[in-house]
Amino acid sequence: MNQEPDVSTRKVIITLLKTKGSMSVGDLSKRLGITEMAVRRHLNTLERDSLIESRLVRQAMGRPTHLYSLSAAADELFPKKYQFLTLDLLEELEAVSGQEQVNLLFERRKDRLIGRYEERMAGKPLTERVLELADIQNANGYMVELEEQEDGTYLLQEYNCPIAQVANHYNHACSCELAMFRNLLGGEAHVERTECLAKSGNKCTYIIKPN
Secondary structure (H helix, E strand, O other): OOHHHHHHHHHHHHHHHHHHOOEOHHHHHHHHOOOHHHHHHHHHHHHHOOOEEEEEEOOOOOOOEEEEEEOOHHHHHOOOOHHHHHHHHHHHHHHHHOHHHHHHHHHHHHHHHHHHHHHHHOOOOHHHHHHHHHHHHHHOOOOEEEEEOOOOOEEEEEOOOOOHHHHHHOOHHHHHHHHHHHHHHHHHEEEEEEEOHHHOOOOEEEEEEEO
């Protein structure tokens, strides 16, 4: 029953550290109107979750004190609008150099991703490659569900697209994803996309058929 107030207090602490910078237990206690013991309990939880860091600061008078600040991981808790910057930059590139240069960027990104992941596929049978591909996409935020059909066909479904805003404007991003799948799975499989989030689908669906 006390969980919600606790969570709310920790959110306030995170916001204070974001807006005010490093703070001591005493500073936080005064701001929040709660005891230092209660503040320490919240800080212990935040430290356990790797959301804050502490450092010992020596003072001219009195004992050294711990100052708490947000960790790099905590930065992900705050809103980001990277997709709008990306779209603006791509639109500027398209205006200056044309659609071909935008497509070339997506192609180079695809080649870089293939280079990053092809070692994980090397020497593995198709089943293991498909599992690796699902793990790769999951790690990149695509919320993958993988299912093997009775005929040996794999159904790989992505329920989230981290680059959806970009893909909605530039469908070549989707073409590059399909090409990356085909490359990483090699000539052992035929890969077809039957549904796409960027084209009003509810998910991205790939059918992977062993050759």
